[in-house]
Amino acid sequence: xxxxxxxxxxxxxxxxxxxxxxxxxxxxxxxxxxxxxxxxxxxxxxxxxxxxxxxxxxxxxxxxxxxxxxxxxxxxxxxxxxxxxxxxxxxxxxxxxxxxxxxxxxxxxxxxxxxxxxxxxxxxxxxxxxxxxxxxxxxxxxxxxxxxxxxxxxxxxxxxxxxxxxxxxxxxxxxxxxxxxxxxxxxxxxxxxxxxxxxxxxxxxxxxxxxxxxxxxxxxxxxxxxxxxxxxxxxxxxxxxxxxxxxxxxxxxxxxxxxxxxxxxxxxxxxxxxxxxxxxxxxxxxxxxxxxxxxxxxxxxxxxxxxxxxxxxxxxxxxxxxxxxxxxxxxxxxxxxxxxxxxxxxxxxxxxxxxxxxxxxxxxxxxxxxxxxxxxxxxxxxxxxxxxxxxxxxxxxxxxxxxx
Amino acid sequence: xxxxxxxxxxxxxxxxxxxxxxxxxxxxxxxxxxxxxxxxxxxxxxxxxxxxxxxxxxxxxxxxxxxxxxxxxxxxxxxxxxxxxxxxxxxxxxxxxxxxxxxxxxxxxxxxxxxxxxxxxxxxxxxxxxxxxxxxxxxxxxxxxxxxxxxxxxxxxxxxxxxxxxxxxxxxxxxxxxxxxxxxxxxxxxxxxxxxxxxxxxxxxxxxxxxxxxxxxxxxxxxxxxxxxxxxxxxxxxxxxxxxxxxxxxxxxxxxxxxxxxxxxxxxxxxxxxxxxxxxxxxxxxxxxxxxxxxxxxxxxxxxxxxxxxxxxxxxxxxxxxxxxxxxxxxxxxxxxxxxxxxxxxxxxxxxxxxxxxxxxxxxxxxxxxxxxxxxxxxxxxxxxxxxxxxxxxxxxxxxxxxx
Numbered sequence: 001x002x003x004x005x006x007x008x009x010x011x012x013x014x015x016x017x018x019x020x021x022x023x024x025x026x027x028x029x030x031x032x033x034x035x036x037x038x039x040x041x042x043x044x045x046x047x048x049x050x051x052x053x054x055x056x057x058x059x060x061x062x063x064x065x066x067x068x069x070x071x072x073x074x075x076x077x078x079x080x081x082x083x084x085x086x087x088x089x090x091x092x093x094x095x096x097x098x099x100x101x102x103x104x105x106x107x108x109x110x111x112x113x114x115x116x117x118x119x120x121x122x123x124x125x126x127x128x129x130x131x132x133x134x135x136x137x138x139x140x141x142x143x144x145x146x147x148x149x150x151x152x153x154x155x156x157x158x159x160x161x162x163x164x165x166x167x168x169x170x171x172x173x174x175x176x177x178x179x180x181x182x183x184x185x186x187x188x189x190x191x192x193x194x195x196x197x198x199x200x201x202x203x204x205x206x207x208x209x210x211x212x213x214x215x216x217x218x219x220x221x222x223x224x225x226x227x228x229x230x231x232x233x234x235x236x237x238x239x240x241x242x243x244x245x246x247x248x249x250x251x252x253x254x255x256x257x258x259x260x261x262x263x264x265x266x267x268x269x270x271x272x273x274x275x276x277x278x279x280x281x282x283x284x285x286x287x288x289x290x291x292x293x294x295x296x297x298x299x300x301x302x303x304x305x306x307x308x309x310x311x312x313x314x315x316x317x318x319x320x321x322x323x324x325x326x327x328x329x330x331x332x333x334x335x336x337x338x339x340x341x342x343x344x345x346x347x348x349x350x351x352x353x354x355x356x357x358x359x360x361x362x363x364x365x366x367x368x369x370x371x372x373x374x375x376x377x378x379x380x381x382x383x384x385x386x387x388x389x390x391x392x393x394x395x396x397x398x399x400x401x402x403x404x
Numbered sequence: 405x406x407x408x409x410x411x412x413x414x415x416x417x418x419x420x421x422x423x424x425x426x427x428x429x430x431x432x433x434x435x436x437x438x439x440x441x442x443x444x445x446x447x448x449x450x451x452x453x454x455x456x457x458x459x460x461x462x463x464x465x466x467x468x469x470x471x472x473x474x475x476x477x478x479x480x481x482x483x484x485x486x487x488x489x490x491x492x493x494x495x496x497x498x499x500x501x502x503x504x505x506x507x508x509x510x511x512x513x514x515x516x517x518x519x520x521x522x523x524x525x526x527x528x529x530x531x532x533x534x535x536x537x538x539x540x541x542x543x544x545x546x547x548x549x550x551x552x553x554x555x556x557x558x559x560x561x562x563x564x565x566x567x568x569x570x571x572x573x574x575x576x577x578x579x580x581x582x583x584x585x586x587x588x589x590x591x592x593x594x595x596x597x598x599x600x601x602x603x604x605x606x607x608x609x610x611x612x613x614x615x616x617x618x619x620x621x622x623x624x625x626x627x628x629x630x631x632x633x634x635x636x637x638x639x640x641x642x643x644x645x646x647x648x649x650x651x652x653x654x655x656x657x658x659x660x661x662x663x664x665x666x667x668x669x670x671x672x673x674x675x676x677x678x679x680x681x682x683x684x685x686x687x688x689x690x691x692x693x694x695x696x697x698x699x700x701x702x703x704x705x706x707x708x709x710x711x712x713x714x715x716x717x718x719x720x721x722x723x724x725x726x727x728x729x730x731x732x733x734x735x736x737x738x739x740x741x742x743x744x745x746x747x748x749x750x751x752x753x754x755x756x757x758x759x760x761x762x763x764x765x766x767x768x769x770x771x772x773x774x775x776x777x778x779x780x781x782x783x784x785x786x787x788x789x790x791x792x793x794x795x796x797x798x799x800x801x802x803x804x805x806x807x808x
Contacts, residue, residue: 017688021547021688024547024687128688128690128692129692130538133541134534134538137537137541137714137719143425143428143706143709267695270674282706283428283706284421284425284532284702284703284705284706284709286532286696286697286702286703287696287697288532288533288694288695288696289693289694289695289696290692290693290694290695291671291692291693291694291695292690292691292692292693293690293691298688298690299688299690301688302547302686302687302688305547305688310541313722313724315541318717320717
């Protein structure tokens with residue numbers, strides 16, 4: 001087992017976590033040779049050896065001694081340039097940048113195939129839960145029916161504060177930011193994009209199919225109001241931000257990210273605070289549930305370290321399911337049941353939606369709601385209008401009695 | 405990807421499940437070529453093609469076309485003969501026989517190394533939860549602190565009926581047998597040996613150390629009484645049969661199987677009925693929880709099929725952690741806090757135990773109990789005496805407030 005010499009891009013919360021864990025883990029045979037940061041002038045903790053720092057990516061990319069690059073920078077475009085350049089040179093890369101990976105995965109897979117490099121990104125998907133590698137290695141796609149879960153720790157933390165501690169949304173968001181669970185600009189988390197990118201990656205490894213993030217209906221929790229929260233409480237439910245990919249027939253599947261009413265009998269009901277939880281449902285093994293910390297520097301760093309260890313043993317994703325015959329195709333031609341709450345000013349927008357069947361209607365002078373069946377396709381077409389500040393949309397899962 | 409031709413040993417519940425799933429799974433490139441059974445005369449379901457059946461092991465072992473053996477027979481000695489002979493011939497084997505594997509693992513590892521065959525046994529450990537492969541591939545041992553869980557579905561089903569449905573123990577046991585969750589001879593499950601064998605296998609993949617089952621303290625639920633159940637209920641706890649391997653220092657770990665008082669805040673508290681749940685605790689990722697069906701033909705068969713799929717990609721356990729420097733050593737020199745309930749006739753036995761400190765004592769004319777600290781070593785020395793029908797022993801985890 002030879003030593004891995006690591007070039008690290010990024011020294012934020014996760015980068016520092018990696019630096020500190022690699023120091024601790026005696027058996028990894030891995031060491032950090034160089035660290036590329038945006039600014040050399042920024043103050044760093046004392047444990048960081050300053051002679052490792054550089055602000056020139058080439059100091060890592062051109063170093064023939066470095067045989068693994070870890071990329072944990074914020075900027076998706078810069079991350080893409082670094083990762084694709086490294087793969088073009090056949091260097092192995094571990095990345096936690098879900099936005100970049102979800103947008104560029106087909107090209108990144110091609111680069112791995114052409115140049116023999118390997119890209120691992122288990123850390124990108126559920127913090128410390130090994131979802132990607134399990135889907136890749138363990139679950140055979142014929143038997144896989146559904147992957148569904150809470151994939152974003154920050155929004156889940158906020159919803160937990162609101163539901164379990166009765167806090168108001170704005171205060172919960174501030175608290176999440178103070179604890180480091182949400183970024184200064186939290187829109188990525190609370191508008192559902194973080195969950196979306198993870199779902200796109202999960203789907204590649206679950207079903208062998210890449211779906212562009214732009215084609216997937218994504219709705220966040222930004223517009224949730226006390227009316228929605230009160231209604232959920234009255235029905236003894238919580239509202240959670242849920243991402244799911246579901247086989248709807250042998251030859252097709254659908255996927256979306258949406259707030260959802262969750263009943264106490266479901267596994268994900270008890271996934272609270274910054275935790276993530278994923279339910280994998282199969283034909284024979286029924287449901288499996290994996291649960292762990294989904295936000296924070298250390299869980300992510302530890303997951304990255306697992307990818308580093310995997311590289312010590314030359315592990316690579318093989319994307320086997322992409323080569324299977326009879327892969328299912330993505331469809332938005334499925335009917336969902338949704339709750340839509342709206343202010344009087346938004347009435348026209350909501351009334352214009354092509355509901356297949358309206359099941360409940362509530363009207364008051366401050367807000368109204370409908371519970372209705374609607375094709376997913378129609379939600380995608382109306383997504384801009386549905387983002388109005390006075391509208392909140394929430395999925396009502398079809399089979400309330402199912403444990404998922 | 406070439407086709408795998410399978411020789412199947414055993415056509416009980418699990419064997420039939422495998423036969424049926426392999427028929428369904430279109431992408432596995434696997435087919436069953438031959439099935440060795442104990443008796444050709446036994447009636448089989450109509451779907452079983454009778455021309456595949458044989459009662460001569462050599463019809464499988466000597467067939468050069470067969471490149472994978474699945475062994476799912478009851479008898480551990482016969483299983484050992486088949487598996488070791490197949491490995492000696494360099495044939496790959498998938499087995500679910502935990503007793504056999506736990507007893508012979510060092511030799512079976514050696515046979516794989518010498519003859520180039522591979523033995524996979526994820527199905528042996530937690531039904532459908534991919535614990536072994538995750539420990540082998542994902543969790544680096546420097547960071548791993550503890551693996552703890554409910555590993556036996558049958559005893560957990562019984563305890564769930566007793567605690568959640570107020571049934572008496574004998575009726576719950578009968579029900580488990582009727583539902584196929586417990587064998588006709590249930591001692592393997594309820595005396596803790598099934599959990600023990602799984603724990604021995606898990607420890608090899610968690611810490612890289614093999615500990616013989618004979619050296620591990622194992623105590624089942626056979627002698628539980630309504631007094632114990634009432635006490636647990638009064639304290640708002642459940643009693644669960646828990647297996648655990650725990651690092652107690654950098655260079656040592658301990659392990660045991662014992663009933664345990666479990667508080668509602670713990671993950672395993674809500675693992676009910678035939679389910680298994682495993683908590684993996686690490687230094688950086690905190691706790692991860694995996695949960696799934698742990699008993700029954702289909703979950704086990706599906707897990708075996710995952711091993712078959714892994715073989716399609718030439719996967720093998722590498723037992724990497726066994727080669728690590730500084731592996732921790734097994735120790736029984738740790739202090740536990742236990743509850744021991746006993747009848748007046750057993751007083752002398754219990755009083756003779758070398759408690760370090762007695763914390764509570766309760767005496768009545770029908771039964772008494774002590775809560776006391778005692779070295780694990782002392783429990784091992786007294787294990788025969790502690791199996792008296794009038795005695796029940798239950799672990800009290802040190803840190804009640806911990807979520808595990």
